[in-house]
Amino acid sequence: MADDGWWLLLGFGGQALFMGRFVIQWLASERYRRSVIPVSFWYLSILGALVLFVYALHRRDPVFVAGQGIGVAIYVRNLQLIRRARGTGGLHAECADGE
Numbered sequence: 001m002a003d004d005g006w007w008l009l010l011g012f013g014g015q016a017l018f019m020g021r022f023v024i025q026w027l028a029s030e031r032y033r034r035s036v037i038p039v040s041f042w043y044l045s046i047l048g049a050l051v052l053f054v055y056a057l058h059r060r061d062p063v064f065v066a067g068q069g070i071g072v073a074i075y076v077r078n079l080q081l082i083r084r085a086r087g088t089g090g091l092h093a094e095c096a097d098g099e
Helices: 001-032 039-059 060-088 093-097
Strands: none
Touching: 001 039, 039 093
């Protein structure tokens, strides 16, 4: 039973990380008075999804595993696009650093 408690703690921790991305996005949007997605949103998305991915593997839940695995790929791709845009000067400062 104690082992299950650690796994639940891990699952809730991953969910908290994942939810935290929306708090960061909301605060950044309030700061700029318009909807923005700061880079930290994508990092929290990756961290939360990876933790939830591990939790889903433990639970042997293929639906959960597929959803989190695909999500990580999308979040990493968004960071690649942001880095590329920064290199060409095509990314607004508030989108890149709006924290």
